[in-house]
Amino acid sequence: MSVLVVGSVAFDSIETPFGARRxxxxxxxxxxxxxxxxxxxxxxxxxxxxxxxxxxxxVLERRGIDLLGLERLAGRTFRWSGRYSYDLNSRETLDTQLxxxxxxxxxxxxxxxxxxxxxxGNIDPVLxxxxxxxxxxxxxxxxxIEGKLEALKRTLAAVDMLVINDSEARELAREPNLVKAAGxxxxxxxxxxxxxxxxxxxxxxxxxxxxxxxxxxxxxxSDPTGAGDSFAGGLMGYLASRAGDGPVDEAxxxxxxxxxxVLASFTVQSFGVEGLLDLTRERIDERYEEFRRLSHFHxx
Amino acid sequence: MSVLVVGSVAFDSIETPFGARRxxxxxxxxxxxxxxxxxxxxxxxxxxxxxxxxxxxxVLERRGIDLLGLERLAGRTFRWSGRYSYDLNSRETLDTQLxxxxxxxxxxxxxxxxxxxxxxGNIDPVLxxxxxxxxxxxxxxxxxIEGKLEALKRTLAAVDMLVINDSEARELAREPNLVKAAGxxxxxxxxxxxxxxxxxxxxxxxxxxxxxxxxxxxxxxSDPTGAGDSFAGGLMGYLASRAGDGPVDEAxxxxxxxxxxVLASFTVQSFGVEGLLDLTRERIDERYEEFRRLSHFHxx
Numbered sequence: 001m002s003v004l005v006v007g008s009v010a011f012d013s014i015e016t017p018f019g020a021r022r023x024x025x026x027x028x029x030x031x032x033x034x035x036x037x038x039x040x041x042x043x044x045x046x047x048x049x050x051x052x053x054x055x056x057x058x059v060l061e062r063r064g065i066d067l068l069g070l071e072r073l074a075g076r077t078f079r080w081s082g083r084y085s086y087d088l089n090s091r092e093t094l095d096t097q098l099x100x101x102x103x104x105x106x107x108x109x110x111x112x113x114x115x116x117x118x119x120x121g122n123i124d125p126v127l128x129x130x131x132x133x134x135x136x137x138x139x140x141x142x143x144x145i146e147g148k149l150e151a152l153k154r155t156l157a158a159v160d161m162l163v164i165n166d167s168e169a170r171e172l173a174r175e176p177n178l179v180k181a182a183g184x185x186x187x188x189x190x191x192x193x194x195x196x197x198x199x200x201x202x203x204x205x206x207x208x209x210x211x212x213x214x215x216x217x218x219x220x221x222s223d224p225t226g227a228g229d230s231f232a233g234g235l236m237g238y239l240a241s242r243a244g245d246g247p248v249d250e251a252x253x254x255x256x257x258x259x260x261x262v263l264a265s266f267t268v269q270s271f272g273v274e275g276l277l278d279l280t281r282e283r284i285d286e287r288y289e290e291f292r293r294l295s296h297f298h299x300x
Numbered sequence: 301m302s303v304l305v306v307g308s309v310a311f312d313s314i315e316t317p318f319g320a321r322r323x324x325x326x327x328x329x330x331x332x333x334x335x336x337x338x339x340x341x342x343x344x345x346x347x348x349x350x351x352x353x354x355x356x357x358x359v360l361e362r363r364g365i366d367l368l369g370l371e372r373l374a375g376r377t378f379r380w381s382g383r384y385s386y387d388l389n390s391r392e393t394l395d396t397q398l399x400x401x402x403x404x405x406x407x408x409x410x411x412x413x414x415x416x417x418x419x420x421g422n423i424d425p426v427l428x429x430x431x432x433x434x435x436x437x438x439x440x441x442x443x444x445i446e447g448k449l450e451a452l453k454r455t456l457a458a459v460d461m462l463v464i465n466d467s468e469a470r471e472l473a474r475e476p477n478l479v480k481a482a483g484x485x486x487x488x489x490x491x492x493x494x495x496x497x498x499x500x501x502x503x504x505x506x507x508x509x510x511x512x513x514x515x516x517x518x519x520x521x522s523d524p525t526g527a528g529d530s531f532a533g534g535l536m537g538y539l540a541s542r543a544g545d546g547p548v549d550e551a552x553x554x555x556x557x558x559x560x561x562v563l564a565s566f567t568v569q570s571f572g573v574e575g576l577l578d579l580t581r582e583r584i585d586e587r588y589e590e591f592r593r594l595s596h597f598h599x600x
Binding site for chain 1: 386387388470476477478479480497500501503509510511512513514515517518519520521551554555557558590592593594595596597598
């Protein structure tokens, strides 16, 4: 089963206390696609500029990702640069150049129009272009909440699963209590809300019982860029890989969130997308087992 | 099996966005003892002033807590007052009056001198007064780390289990990565380090594998005062209750941390110690089960 992701492909320049990279392939859709590709076929809809060459496409193609929907437009690729504080808990955006992304009007290619799993990453809705998917996931960011609240609310009404971070959830709901905020947000549309909590893991609302996991405890974190997108990609990719097993149930969603956490942990241990490039299912499953050992407390 | 706790008994004045209490019985040893009393006999060593009357003692005595070691000294009881921000994530100390606590030199009464489980809460060491316990736990706070680092290091050398919060761990180790910080701190003495992460749960280092749990997700939090002390009390009380089952092993410690989380969740749902006063083992076990359902993801 495949996953279709619509989102940004970018060149990132990253500085952390542990090193730096200049103009490496990044962007939400890139992290998402690389993580999801560990489990399922992935199709990308996005836009890059004339400066995005074959060597950049190869980063995604080597993982078997379908780039039919990655349009090459006149102009420059979206560029982002940022710098992290010494404890990696805060980051400063040094520069953002939207380039071709500014006017990008995503078009879903014909072969992609019946997706079962669709993920909308930080981009205007494309839902009218596709047959109703089995599961529509959506990411967001402060930009949306602050700048286009009405547009966001229209999108949310058609979204099954919203994946946002802790502070975004509280801000969107205007409610500091996370459980109450989840109720407010789910009333806007998404039957499932997944809250990313950075180094503290993730929480999910929507099943019969709420769900929460810590993050893996890592003795070395190099670069948090893309952690949240890798989490969403691992999660959606795992769900797509299990879709033949029937509808997404609560137990499957929980395991998918754990898989998302595992993928995010590989991302942050290296710079940019480097941690995702050579992943094997064996290493993923080993770390999933490690995660279970980390967080379970009742064997009896 | 009993637990001996040495720490502060105080009058707290608390303001949160949801209400206020003036001069109610609080202090680290009070929260610890009330939480631990759900599982085990508890003995308290501390000091109060002449203003601490029978009605205040009754708060602890009603739970069967042994107050032989609670000295009544000339002067006033330790007073603390604080105010929480609207999201309860930060608090401002409005006033601290140490009272009799300032010159308190804890003396362990004769009947308490062979404790199997001893917890040192924010207070100078008393270890030379007792037969070596099976397990010595210790809390700390910024006061110690910043003001008396050498004294703290001497104490840590004799401590088996240190229970501190996230930022304290990083500060004590001078290391922003928590896993590395745990290694530094364990080299100072405690074979087990338990890190309190507030609304994000707890982590533990010392077993064959690290351990982490989220916190219970609560739709209503009234007052975070005493959450960490209740956590430590629930944890130590549970361990003491299981001590007949043999030495503290990793699985037992994990369940104890979950029990600590459960006790902390009851504390924060009410003001001051109110959430701990009428707890039954049945309600505790129900919430433990809820916590397991919250955080486990792999049933297969």
